[in-house]
Amino acid sequence: MRAVAIGVSLGGLEALRTLLGALPAAFPTPILVVQHMAPESSDGLAMILNTVCALHVKEADADETPQPGTVYLAPANYHLLVETDGRLSLSVDPPVNYARPSVDVLFETAAEAFGVGLVGVLLTGAGSDGSRGLRTIQQRGGRTLVQDPLEAVADSMPRSALALLKPDAVLPLSGLASRLLQLTQYSTHSTPRPTRPA
């Protein structure tokens, strides 16, 4: 796997704390996140998540190459996109599904860039942003995970995805964390030291 992309809206802070908080600092891929937020929000979300996550959490910058073990949040009032060479980019194009950042914009461009190397995760939220993007991820051969609507604070985003596609799994947050570790083949065993040539 080359990357994980997460989309979330209403109820997102708690969901991200739980999900990202359950992942280790050595998580083997970058994690790209679109959380819907008001246009003038500061980068407070990154600060909050950094205090509860072993992963490094930051706001995405244009042109940066995403690194493993790092969470990149879409900045308020910008779409977050992935270029075909895997670098991140930003835009102020019109809102999509009434949202900027929009989950569909991240998912669709990440699907183009990473293809089978992408895991898309759609969490709690009102509205239907992310459904089409998740379907694109699936069409390009990537894996798709949806938070169990029964657990979600707002169930319409997960439900609208389930109406559009059959994802690889529908799980509560705790299950999503372990499935992500499984899919990205994170090993909890320490890797053996390479033997020195004699």
Added chain:
Amino acid sequence: MPSPGVHHVEMHLLLEGVFQVYGHDFRDYAEASLHRRLSKWLTESRFSTFSQAQGAVLRDPAVFHSLLTGLTVNVTEMFRDPLAFKTIREQVVPHLRTYPSLKVWVAGCASGEEAYSMAILLEEEGFKDRYRIYATDVDPEVLEQAKAGIYPLKELQRFTQNYQKAGGRAAFSDYYSARFDRAMLEPRLRERMVFATHNLAVDAGFGEMHLALCRNVLIYFKPVLKQRVLSLLDTSITPGGFLCLGLKEGLETTEWQRSYEEVVARTRIYRKRYA
């Protein structure tokens, strides 16, 4: 569905053709946004693939212009990022007052919201007839909108909130008159403004500016074009002058880092050092 690679080949061929026929160079635009914009234009056109559209785009200027508008559409607001305008008012204007006459360049002005915002700010700060604003964009059609200064009335509520947060000194309603669902900005705001087509990707600069605004334009460019545009802006700004970029665009990690100083941390408003 063809492999995703085919779309990209078609897109590159179309952009190459557009450059050779019309001189508009989109080849160094960041592809993810460009691809989304092109695809949107395609779904709204009568063509089903870029290859199919190519002949018409290259032979029919009207089709090309609809493509150009689709590619360069820029959505902005008056006093977008109010804090940036507040910082200009409080930290930059005192320096600008020292010039007998002031030149401001709004590069990539789109439909003009930012240029009018600057005009209002300078009027309120007493510059009266001592300034000129050069508002440039690559798209002649969008410049016509900018010249007209007419915006949907439903946008005005947001503009008003931004204006107030940006430290506006009057009632924003003084600056426009509403008719039906449109609001027309006061024509006097336009008196000190010059609108011109200018292509940051290929054209040269035009004169020494005391303040250049180029916000949320660089994020659409690949590093090579970003470099070119920053260089163009740098040569256009007089020593001691100011450069205002978008909140997610910085001079940090560029070769210009040392020749500019950020006026207030993280505002992306920079002052050019004296050599």
